[in-house]
Amino acid sequence: MLRLAVAPPSTAAFRRNPTLSTSPSSTFNGIRIAQVFPARSTPCSRSIRNPRSLSVVMMAKREEELQEIRAKTTEEINEEIIDLKGELFMLRLNRSARNEFKSSEFRRMRKRVARMFTVRRERELVEGINKRISRKLDRQWKKSIVVRPPPSLKKLQEEEAAERAAEAEKSA
Numbered sequence: 001m002l003r004l005a006v007a008p009p010s011t012a013a014f015r016r017n018p019t020l021s022t023s024p025s026s027t028f029n030g031i032r033i034a035q036v037f038p039a040r041s042t043p044c045s046r047s048i049r050n051p052r053s054l055s056v057v058m059m060a061k062r063e064e065e066l067q068e069i070r071a072k073t074t075e076e077i078n079e080e081i082i083d084l085k086g087e088l089f090m091l092r093l094n095r096s097a098r099n100e101f102k103s104s105e106f107r108r109m110r111k112r113v114a115r116m117f118t119v120r121r122e123r124e125l126v127e128g129i130n131k132r133i134s135r136k137l138d139r140q141w142k143k144s145i146v147v148r149p150p151p152s153l154k155k156l157q158e159e160e161a162a163e164r165a166a167e168a169e170k171s172a
Contacts, residue, residue, distance in 0.1 A: 065112070069119050077116050078141065084113050086150030 069077065088109050094101040124134050149157070 062115075066115060066119070069116055074120060074123060077120055081113055081116050082145055082148075083151055084109050084116075086148070087152055088113075090150050090152055 072080070088106070091101055091105055091109070121134065124137075129137070
């Protein structure tokens with residue numbers, strides 16, 4: 001909601017350069033524009049006022065996820081990275097085909113991949129692998145990846161196969 005008020009002559013004083021202007025003096029005093037926000041009493045306004053309460057919950061979830069990732073072996077982490085990258089590819093395909101998808105999944109998956117890479121790098125540091133060798137190992141690992149369909153696509157293919165089998169039984 002906007003509120004418009006005309007300022008009294010005493011509060012709005014504009015100086016004119018007499019050498020530049022030969023026109024008679026203006027009676028324009030100025031305009032004050034104020035934006036008025038109504039007070040909301042919704043639950044979400046409380047979380048906006050106190051952002052720490054929201055960040056504490058998010059931090060706990062992140063810590064749980066990191067503990068879960070750290071419990072996995074390096075091979076399991078590598079496999080999950082490949083799966084998540086495939087899922088990201090499927091999301092990009094859905095977006096380009098203008099199919100329905102959750103846009104929040106992009107950020108969630110990218111963050112999860114980054115956390116896995118972080119844990120993997122932490123383990124390399126513990127083993128004493130420096131940055132240059134780590135990058136070399138990453139390039140070798142990327143070249144050794146065998147492309148396979150992501151889990152969500154496998155699930156869709158299995159569901160379609162089950163539907164076809166059910167239709168074949170009904171028709172036979």
